[in-house]
Amino acid sequence: xxxxxxxxxxxxxxxxxxxxxxxxxxxxxxxxxxxxxxxxxxxxxxxxxxxxxxxxxxxxxxxxxxxxxxxxxxxxxxxxxxxxxxxxxxxxxxxxxxxxxxxxxxxxxxxxxxxxxxxxxxxxxxxxxxxxxxxxxxxxxxxxxxxxxxxxxxxxxxxxxxxxxxxxxxxxxxxxxxxxxxxxxxxxxxxxxxxxxxxxxxxxxxxxxxxxxxxxxxxxxxxxxxxxxxxxxxxxxxxxxxxxxxxxxxxxxxxxxxxxxxxxxxxxxxxxxxxxxxxxxxxxxxxxxxxxxxxxxxxxxxxxxxxxxxxxxxxxxxxxxxxxxxxxxxxxxxxxxxxxxxxxxxxxxxxxxxxxxxxxxxxxxxxxxxxxxxxxxxxxxxxxxxxxxxxxxxxxxxxxxxxxxxxxxxxxxxxxxxxxxxxxxxxxxxxxxxxxxxxxxxxxxxxxxxxxxxxxxxxxxxxxxxxxxxxxxxxxxxxxxxxxxxxxxxxxxxxxxxxxxxxxxxxxxxxxxxxxxxxxxxxxxxxxxxxxxxxxxxxxxxxxxxxxxxxxxxxxxxxxxxxxxxxxxxx
Numbered sequence: 001x002x003x004x005x006x007x008x009x010x011x012x013x014x015x016x017x018x019x020x021x022x023x024x025x026x027x028x029x030x031x032x033x034x035x036x037x038x039x040x041x042x043x044x045x046x047x048x049x050x051x052x053x054x055x056x057x058x059x060x061x062x063x064x065x066x067x068x069x070x071x072x073x074x075x076x077x078x079x080x081x082x083x084x085x086x087x088x089x090x091x092x093x094x095x096x097x098x099x100x101x102x103x104x105x106x107x108x109x110x111x112x113x114x115x116x117x118x119x120x121x122x123x124x125x126x127x128x129x130x131x132x133x134x135x136x137x138x139x140x141x142x143x144x145x146x147x148x149x150x151x152x153x154x155x156x157x158x159x160x161x162x163x164x165x166x167x168x169x170x171x172x173x174x175x176x177x178x179x180x181x182x183x184x185x186x187x188x189x190x191x192x193x194x195x196x197x198x199x200x201x202x203x204x205x206x207x208x209x210x211x212x213x214x215x216x217x218x219x220x221x222x223x224x225x226x227x228x229x230x231x232x233x234x235x236x237x238x239x240x241x242x243x244x245x246x247x248x249x250x251x252x253x254x255x256x257x258x259x260x261x262x263x264x265x266x267x268x269x270x271x272x273x274x275x276x277x278x279x280x281x282x283x284x285x286x287x288x289x290x291x292x293x294x295x296x297x298x299x300x301x302x303x304x305x306x307x308x309x310x311x312x313x314x315x316x317x318x319x320x321x322x323x324x325x326x327x328x329x330x331x332x333x334x335x336x337x338x339x340x341x342x343x344x345x346x347x348x349x350x351x352x353x354x355x356x357x358x359x360x361x362x363x364x365x366x367x368x369x370x371x372x373x374x375x376x377x378x379x380x381x382x383x384x385x386x387x388x389x390x391x392x393x394x395x396x397x398x399x400x401x402x403x404x405x406x407x408x409x410x411x412x413x414x415x416x417x418x419x420x421x422x423x424x425x426x427x428x429x430x431x432x433x434x435x436x437x438x439x440x441x442x443x444x445x446x447x448x449x450x451x452x453x454x455x456x457x458x459x460x461x462x463x464x465x466x467x468x469x470x471x472x473x474x475x476x477x478x479x480x481x482x483x484x485x486x487x488x489x490x491x492x493x494x495x496x497x498x499x500x501x502x503x504x505x506x507x508x509x510x511x512x513x514x515x516x517x518x519x520x521x522x523x524x525x526x527x528x529x530x531x532x533x534x535x536x537x538x539x540x541x542x543x544x545x546x547x548x549x550x551x552x553x554x555x556x557x558x559x560x561x562x563x564x565x566x567x568x569x570x571x
Contacts (some may be wrong), residue, residue, distance in 0.1 A: 011053025087151030191218025290329025403502030459487030
């Protein structure tokens, strides 16, 4: 038996009620107002309930929220860097008060916990963005989520846990803080270094983990995130299968794999500090932090949001208070002459002898069907990745048209549908705006909220088609950048997304007036017509731009087919 590092704050929080009270709380909760948790909130909730977020015993009140934003500390002085809030729609918040209880349910309606509300406040998203992310630039994935998905009002209070959030996958390696702490005790592990990742692992990552464990004279915990990560990341099912294979490559009894149900913010330095605290709660004594830890990439000008060592510097500044120690991520590369991985810190190493393959290069090799060299990764991991990244000819894709009513979207889309069906390389589904309105969104009006919801529905259907390697052709008006970005994000996880802006001018569309809508708008018979008294936000990132006033339908379709061929999506 070994002594395990104390949890953050000195006590591992357990918010679950006793078994004899579960039925009582469930019965009482029928009379409470309910909130359906978002994907992020259910991740946060799970880690509050099981102690992963110790010392938090509920969602933050305003005092703690402000203290974290301004000082990287809770109001009692305890180090904490990321606000953990329950942000809800105003219609829910307006119907509850301090002292009320709120039933927190998953998307299937199961009662997961009860919130004893002790605070309610409106928050400024711009201030939170500046404090937590250091920017209000929506090209930052965390900022974008905050602005587009954040609720209106925050509810703070303690939690009463009713049951664990429901998981149906990888149950044997979903190890909570108490599980891991007991494992370390029983195994006699007293020095454990945690490795954070949201990507598949290859030989270099294994080398880095092993060297870190050797450096501290201890063991290693492979602790990947399986909650919300960055759009475009490899899905966690694929990643976990890769982790299960690579864990077998480590020396026996040296490394453990456990999954962390964390919703990442991509907040760089603040996130690194947060990750370290979480691993401390899981019983780890050391934590690997690399260059640009939890960085979201580059801003709209092509510059990184955070400096390469900002995360390390911030964690180091709090290290004396944290107990958990930072291990610097030691970059390694494959030496083509020595035929092994070497540290890039070695002054005797000629950098020209070092070989790398970036994540982007790897995906390109996979989708083009190229061989992946053995020095880079293991053959069984390559096999797993090929299942997710088949050659482009075998991948699904979505062609998403946007443009004003009367621009020619539907006509081009129908012609394109016929051409793709003629080829017969994959199943093709046409999701025309009018058809979707009839069969999928018949109850929706034309408010901004309803228009966005309609596009989200189209995007969801298209993403499922793409995921199953079909082709989806979508032809709504889609006037708002926000909903188009949402569609791009959910589809790009599974295949190619091609945005086609049918840029036919308003004047030409009004002359055509194929549906008589512009005439009705002019006569005041309809309101909120896009381009007339409701805005159309021009796409900034269209892959193709087509003006049907200057090109025939057949030529427009030819241009799209040529684009698909150049992209290796069709022969």
